[in-house]
Every structure is written in structure tokens, then in C-alpha cells.
Amino acid sequence: MAVEPTLVPDDTTTALPPRPFHFTPGTDEAVDEVIAAGPREVFRTLLQDRESETTLLLARRVLHAFLAPARVRAVDDLPAAVGELVEQARAELVPAHASLAAADREVRADLLRQRGVIALLDGCWLDAVSQPATQPALVVNRLFGHHVVLAGGGNPLESAQHRRTRALEDAGAALPDVAAADFLDRAEARPATILLACFPLALAVLPANFLPEVVGVHHAFHRLGIDDRLLGTPPPIPPGDLDALLAEYAGQASPQDRGRVLAAVELTLSLEREHLGLLIELLEFRRTQTLESKVAEVISRHAPLAGKQHGRVTLGDRTLVETFAGFGRIAAGADPVALAEFLAEFRESPYLVEQPDGDCRFLAATRFGGSMFGIFDEREAKVLADWIATVHKGAKPSITVRPNTVGDALAARWSAAIRDARPDDVVFDASPPSDDRELFYRLVNIENHAATLQVAADRAERCFADAQVLFEHGAGGRYTDASFFEYDADALYARAEKIYWEKLVEPYEPLKEVPDADEVLFEQSTYQLTYLIDGAWLHRVGRLGRRERESDGMLFRIHADEMGNGDVRKNHLTLTRRAMVSQGRDLPHIRTEEFTDQDELPDDMYGFALQQLSMCLLPDRFYNEILGYNLAIEMFGSGEMRLHEIQKLRHHGFDDCYEQAHLTIDNFSAGHAKQAADIIVAYLDRVRRNSGEAAVAGEWRRVWRGYASFAFFLEQPLLREVATAEPTDESTELVL
Structure with a gap:
């Protein structure tokens, strides 16, 4: 019979309650080492090492350094106050x-x-804003919709980042990917620039705890639009959409939360002023920089990399190796006097003596066939050539090297501020979770329980290892076939199609007798813990610095579909709530301590949910396994089980929206199930092209254990x- 859609109230959460951040003792010392290593190491850690306690504590300290001085005050009309500040x-x-x-130019x-x-x-603060602790809040869905736009819907070539990269290239300012080892070097990034960049990177690590700040930063950064003005590009998020987000948030938020948004806006505008001021200072430095100072920058940039090959090359009474060891990089505090002395001596050396054809030994060495060919890029080569031309004309001014100190005070x-940041909500406690319910709570709220990351890693790895028992016995599965086979694309598609038809679709026959309502409700309760974390296995894939693979964008598209692409009505977690409320289950949100006391969902189903939460927190470590798991869970969305559940739910008048959504979206013709197989093929094809056929076998085995x-x-x-x-290994019992 037809069932009326269940109405559930919107989740108007605008901020999570303040809670302490738990870390293993000793993590603070590791963070101190990162900070002591300098801005570059702080930047690198926040960007590239998202799976360690060190990074989460570092992010908390960086956010404290930037946010603690902010003044949170009451505001009645948040959109008006923000609009005035931005204008x-x-x-x-x-x-x-x-x-x-x-x-x-x-x-x-x-x-x-x-x-x-x-x-x-841009937008990195939205990378993990959609997560089990925050969904399906209205503001999170609004932000996630913007994230989908910025990410080009999962197509890297349509992303705002790619378009901005192209605009930089067109302006002669090409840069590599932000995760490239030489990104900061190629940008010639000043320490102040790097530190200012660490604020959004830190926000990207802890967005759930700083949701009001995410809203404020996101709105102010895009509404101010410095980069669109500098590059002449259209705004990636239309101003009207930004204003609608802010108005919606203001209508739901408490005075305290509105005050936090306003403080974040003020901070963002202040930081943008600081960086634009740095650019003006850098402009003035470049305008007034002498040619000799430009040459000194080029020399100091390459001197640390010169190596022992210059051991036989002398300048005066010393080898170049000895000379270069004396001053290092000017950008890193090299002695400008030593550089000036070097240039004065170099100017008089035989290497720059003009030859009859106007050339000199040094310039000849930098050209094709010369011993220094390819050392200097086009800009550097031009600086050196211009300087040598003045030398050949007889210009020998007194050399004073003015180091680039732009932004150093900032x-x-x-x-x-970062070094001294010691937030009082940080707790050092390595006590393990007491049971599966507490572990579930910690994993959902992992931003506050980084000390549990190792527990998650160990648990996930143990399950992957234990699951390999199905490599031999998996063909006998009722809904799956995890028996191992040697990979090629055709074999994968053939196996997936066989599972789809023989195990999921063809066995289906309508139930001749529908179980009573109590039995249906109990069976639903065995699924619903995992329904409440639907899509979580992918929520950390495809973050900033992890978008270069075709498979990353494809995975992001699946996650976006699971979250309704920002439309809360289509969000699968909203559908879950609808279905559960129609069954008389209106449970607290899974992020709350109250949920740990619920008695509606059975304890013996926690293992399944815990495995999904454990691996999803470590998408770099378990990327392959996530690909295989994604195939398995998307295929299970189709066929006999779903059709039977729909029949049972309809018979008793329960909302079947969740089951219906998966039956349609997970099909194997063009839906998520087929896409999941395509993703594996795309990933392993990249492995083959980059590392050869032999590397595919090892990567594939890990993918398939994810399926298993x-x-x-x-x-x-x-x-x-x-x-x-065969008696079960004790470790298997632990995982189950």
C-alpha cells in the first residue's frame, strides 16, 4: 500500500557543544618539534599528514593562536553587520x-x-565539514552544496582550484599542485604567507568543532573576493548563495554562535588585509630591488643544492663548495654581506670575462651542452644575463645586497602566537574505550578523540587481515563472492555482474508471507546503525592535496550523491531519520553521549559500523581497501534484500524512502555499483601506467580485501x- 512520507523536523544545529580534545601523552612534544622546525613544516604537516594525533593537536593550537584574541560579542542582525564589514x-x-x-607583468x-x-x-575548510558528527544539519548541507561547486562536482578540470591555477598560469605565475614538494619554493613563499595559510588548513582539520568559524571564514573569504579581483575571474560561489547561507544560519543560531561567526568574519578580513599589505610591501621591494640583489637571490637559492661537483671550481683561494657553505639561502637568513663579497669577487673572475663574441664562460656553461644547462629557470637566467651585460659594459657599482625581509615582523x-598557544580544552589521556558504544562515540567525534586513531587503525587492519579467509571460501556467500581472483578489468566486471545477477537480482521472489510488524522492526534495527553513518566511508577522500587521481573525483561524486549534493531533502541521513521516525524510533544524534545509552539498536551490530568508521578516518592508509569496500556496499544496495524490505515496510505502513533511494541509485547499469567498479579500474590503470604491471597485483589484493x-x-x-x-582465530572474535 502507498505510504505517506514521514515528516521530520529539520536539523538546525549550528554549532556542536564545547568538548575537550583528547590526545595521547607526549603528543604535545611532537607538536612542539613541528612548530620549532618552522612555518614550512607546520604547513606541510597540516596539509599532508591528516591521519595523526600530531596534526589534530597542531591544528587546535594554530586555531587557538588565531581565534583566541578574537572578540565574540552579541549581534542581532548578523547579515547586516557582516555586509557592512565586508563592504x-x-x-x-x-x-x-x-x-x-x-x-x-x-x-x-x-x-x-x-x-x-x-x-x-580556497574552500579547504569544507573538505570534511560533512561528516557523521555534523550531518544532516541544514547549514552543513548548505556548505556541502558549496563544496560540491568548488570541487567541480568531482571533476578536477571543473574545480575552482583548477580554474584558479589556469588563471595563474595565464598571468605567468604557474604553480604546481599545493601538495607538491616544491610548491612553497616555486611560490617563493614568505614565512608570513605560509603562516597565514596555516589558519585555513587548521580549520580544515577540525571543522565540526568550529562550524560557526567555518561559516564566517567561508562567507568573508568569498565575499571579499581578493583572488577574483587579482586574477579577473568570476566568483566561484555566487554572492547571492553566500548571503543566503549567512541568512539561513543567522535565523537558526544562538546569540553566541552568531557572535562566533562575526568574530570569524572580522578575523578573516583582518588576515586578508595583512596579506594584501604583505603583497604591497613585496611590490615595493621588487620595484626598488637592485639588480645585484636579484642576482644574490638566484645564487643563494641554488647554492645549497650545488653539491660536491663544484669542488674543483675555485673563486679566489677557495672552492665554490666552501664559499657556498658560508652563506646559504638569502630567503632563509643568509648573510647579505657574504653574498655581496661573493658577487664582487665573481664579477672580477675569469668566468665573466667578455669574449670576442660577447659571450663569457659562465653564460656558455648555462646553455645547452654546458655543464650548468637546466640549472636556472627562464626568469633566473634572464636576471643573470642582464647583470652580466652590465658588467661587460663596465658597470661596477658598490654591491649592497638587501635581503628580502617582507612580512618578517608579521x-x-x-x-x-602559535608557539605559545596552549588551549585549555586539551586533555592528555590514553585510556582506551570501555566498550563498543564508547568507541563508536569516539570515532564519530574523532576531532575530540584523536587518541583513539591508533585504536581505529589497529581494528581496521585486523578486520582486513581476518576477512581474507573469504579469499578461499567466499564463493559460498549468500549476497557476496569474496573469493580471490587475479585482476584484470574484464575479470572484475565479470565478477561484479555475476554477483549482481546470481546473488542479488535473480533469487528475488516476492514474499508470500510478510513477517509481523515486530519482526520487521527488529530486522530494520539491525541495519540502522550503519544507515546512520551512510556515506561515511568516503567522507574524507578527495581532500585538498588528494585530488590528482581520477578515482578521487569519482569517489567524491558518490559521496556527494549520498549526501544529496547539498539538498538536505535528498540526503540519505535525512531519509534514514524519516524511516526511523515512521517506525517509532526518534533517537538522539549519534554524536551525543545520550546516543550511547539508546536501547533501540542491538549491540551486536556495532562491529559493522565500527569497521566503517575506523577505515574512513584513514583514507590515505586504507585507500585501496576503501575502493573494495565501496564496491561491496554499493552492490548490496540493489536486489533481493532491498525489494523484500520495501515489501515488508509498505505492508505495515512504514516509510520505505531509504530502501527506495538505494534500490534506484545503486544499480549496476549506470548507478553507484557500476561506478564503484569503474573507480577500481581507473585506479589500477593509473597504477599500471605509473608503476608497471607487477605493481598492480599487490594493489589489487588490498582492494579485494576491502571488498571481503x-x-x-x-x-x-x-x-x-x-x-x-577450521577453528576461528581469536582475533576474528575480537573484530566481530
Whole structure:
């Protein structure tokens, strides 16, 4: 019979309750080491090491350094107050924009590369805003919709980051991917620029705890639009959409939360002013920089990399190796006097003596066939050639090297603030979770329980290892076939189609007798813990610095579909709530301590949910396994089980929206099930092209154990049969 849709109230959460951040003792010492290593190491850690306690504590300290001085005050009309602040900042910055636009192309390219360090982080604060602890809040869905737009819907070539990268290239300011080892070097990033960039990177690590700040930063950064003005590009998020987000948030938020948004807006505008001021300072430095100082920068940039090959090359009474060891990089505090002395001596050396054809030994060595060919890029080579031309004309001014100290005072201030940041909500406690319910709570709220990351890693790895028992016995599965086979694309598609038809679709026959309502409700309760974390296995894939693989974008598209692409009505967690409420289950949110006391969902189903939460927190470590798990869970969305559940729910008048959604979206013709197989093929094809055929086998085995890990929980009757013949390893019992 037809069932009326169940109405559930919107989740109007605008901030999570303040809670302490738990870390293993000793993590603070590791963070101190990162901070002591300097801004580059702080930037690298926040960007590239998202799976360690060190990074989460580092992010908390960075956010404390930036946010603690902010003044949170009451505000009645948040959109009006923010609009006034943004317009005031835009007006103030008009002269700066005019000065930057008037710079000659070469200098402007230098400035844009500097700005690119921040510009290419755009939206990183939204990477993990959609997560089990925050969904399906209205504001989170609104933000996630913007995230989908910024990510180009999962197509890297349509993303805002790619478009901005192209605009930088067109302006002569090309930069590599932000995760590239030489990104900061290519940008010639000043320490202050790097530190300012660490604020959005830190926000990207802890977005659930700083949801009001995410809203404020997101709105102010895009509404101010410094990068769109500098590059002449259209706003990636239409202003009207930004204003709608802010208005919706203001209508739901408490005075305290609105005050936090306003403080974040003020901070963002202040930081943007600081960086634009740095660019103006850098512009003035470039305008007044002597040619000799430019040459000194080039020499100091390469001197540390010169190596022992210069051991036989002398200048005066010393080898170049000895000379270069004396001053290092000017950008890193090299002695400008030593560099000036070197240039004066080099100017008089035989290497620069003009030859009859106007050339010299040094320039000849930098050209094709020369011993230094390829050392200097086009810009550097031009600087050196221009200087040598003046030398050949007889110009021998007194050489004074003026080091680039742009932003150093600002960098010193922020470095000290981060070094001294000691938030009082940080707790050092390594006590393990008491049971599965507490572990579930911690994993959902992992931002506050980083000390549990190792527990998650160990648990996930143990399950993947145990699941390999199905490599031999998996063909007997009722809904899956995890038996191992050698990979090629055709074999994978053939196996997936066979499972789809023979195990999921063809066995279906309508139930002749529908169980009573109590039995239906109990069976639903065995699924619903995992329904409440639907899509979580993918929520950390495809973050900033992890988008270069085709498979990353494809996985993001699946996760976006699970979350309704920002439309809360289509969000699968909203559908879950609808279905549960129609069954008389209106449970607290899974992020709350109250949920740990619920008695509606059985304890013996926690293992399945815990495995999904454990692996999803470590998408770098378990990327392959997530691909295989994704195939298994998306295929299970189709066929007999779903059709039977729909029949039972309809018979008793319960809302079947969740089952219906998966029956349609997970099909194997073009839906998520087929896409999941395509993703594996795309990933392994990349492995083959990059590392050769031999590397594919090892990568594939890990992918397939991810598939087996899903079957490991689903095929319990089969595992009991296997255990009867071969006693189950104790570790298997621990995982279950």
C-alpha cells in the first residue's frame, strides 16, 4: 500500500557543544618539534599528514593562536553587520588592488605566486565539514552544496582550484599542485604567507568543532573576493548563495554562535588585509630591488643544492663548495654581506670575462651542452644575463645586497602566537574505550578523540587481515563472492555482474508471507546503525592535496550523491531519520553521549559500523581497501534484500524512502555499483601506467580485501560453517 512520507523536523544545529580534545601523552612534544622546525613544516604537516594525533593537536593550537584574541560579542542582525564589514574592507583595499594591477607583468607574476599559496587553498575548510558528527544539519548541507561547486562536482578540470591555477598560469605565475614538494619554493613563499595559510588548513582539520568559524571564514573569504579581483575571474560561489547561507544560519543560531561567526568574519578580513599589505610591501621591494640583489637571490637559492661537483671550481683561494657553505639561502637568513663579497669577487673572475663574441664562460656553461644547462629557470637566467651585460659594459657599482625581509615582523608575531598557544580544552589521556558504544562515540567525534586513531587503525587492519579467509571460501556467500581472483578489468566486471545477477537480482521472489510488524522492526534495527553513518566511508577522500587521481573525483561524486549534493531533502541521513521516525524510533544524534545509552539498536551490530568508521578516518592508509569496500556496499544496495524490505515496510505502513533511494541509485547499469567498479579500474590503470604491471597485483589484493571486509560482516552463516571446519582465530572474535 502507498505510504505517506514521514515528516521530520529539520536539523538546525549550528554549532556542536564545547568538548575537550583528547590526545595521547607526549603528543604535545611532537607538536612542539613541528612548530620549532618552522612555518614550512607546520604547513606541510597540516596539509599532508591528516591521519595523526600530531596534526589534530597542531591544528587546535594554530586555531587557538588565531581565534583566541578574537572578540565574540552579541549581534542581532548578523547579515547586516557582516555586509557592512565586508563592504568597508572592499573599499579600503581598492588602492592596494590598483597598485598590484599596475605592476609590470614580471613583478605582478611574483606577487600572484605569493598570493597563490592562499588562493589555492580556497574552500579547504569544507573538505570534511560533512561528516557523521555534523550531518544532516541544514547549514552543513548548505556548505556541502558549496563544496560540491568548488570541487567541480568531482571533476578536477571543473574545480575552482583548477580554474584558479589556469588563471595563474595565464598571468605567468604557474604553480604546481599545493601538495607538491616544491610548491612553497616555486611560490617563493614568505614565512608570513605560509603562516597565514596555516589558519585555513587548521580549520580544515577540525571543522565540526568550529562550524560557526567555518561559516564566517567561508562567507568573508568569498565575499571579499581578493583572488577574483587579482586574477579577473568570476566568483566561484555566487554572492547571492553566500548571503543566503549567512541568512539561513543567522535565523537558526544562538546569540553566541552568531557572535562566533562575526568574530570569524572580522578575523578573516583582518588576515586578508595583512596579506594584501604583505603583497604591497613585496611590490615595493621588487620595484626598488637592485639588480645585484636579484642576482644574490638566484645564487643563494641554488647554492645549497650545488653539491660536491663544484669542488674543483675555485673563486679566489677557495672552492665554490666552501664559499657556498658560508652563506646559504638569502630567503632563509643568509648573510647579505657574504653574498655581496661573493658577487664582487665573481664579477672580477675569469668566468665573466667578455669574449670576442660577447659571450663569457659562465653564460656558455648555462646553455645547452654546458655543464650548468637546466640549472636556472627562464626568469633566473634572464636576471643573470642582464647583470652580466652590465658588467661587460663596465658597470661596477658598490654591491649592497638587501635581503628580502617582507612580512618578517608579521611572521614573528604569528610564529610566537602559535608557539605559545596552549588551549585549555586539551586533555592528555590514553585510556582506551570501555566498550563498543564508547568507541563508536569516539570515532564519530574523532576531532575530540584523536587518541583513539591508533585504536581505529589497529581494528581496521585486523578486520582486513581476518576477512581474507573469504579469499578461499567466499564463493559460498549468500549476497557476496569474496573469493580471490587475479585482476584484470574484464575479470572484475565479470565478477561484479555475476554477483549482481546470481546473488542479488535473480533469487528475488516476492514474499508470500510478510513477517509481523515486530519482526520487521527488529530486522530494520539491525541495519540502522550503519544507515546512520551512510556515506561515511568516503567522507574524507578527495581532500585538498588528494585530488590528482581520477578515482578521487569519482569517489567524491558518490559521496556527494549520498549526501544529496547539498539538498538536505535528498540526503540519505535525512531519509534514514524519516524511516526511523515512521517506525517509532526518534533517537538522539549519534554524536551525543545520550546516543550511547539508546536501547533501540542491538549491540551486536556495532562491529559493522565500527569497521566503517575506523577505515574512513584513514583514507590515505586504507585507500585501496576503501575502493573494495565501496564496491561491496554499493552492490548490496540493489536486489533481493532491498525489494523484500520495501515489501515488508509498505505492508505495515512504514516509510520505505531509504530502501527506495538505494534500490534506484545503486544499480549496476549506470548507478553507484557500476561506478564503484569503474573507480577500481581507473585506479589500477593509473597504477599500471605509473608503476608497471607487477605493481598492480599487490594493489589489487588490498582492494579485494576491502571488498571481503564488507562480506566478512554480512556472511556470518558462511563464516560459522568455515569456523566449524577450521577453528576461528581469536582475533576474528575480537573484530566481530
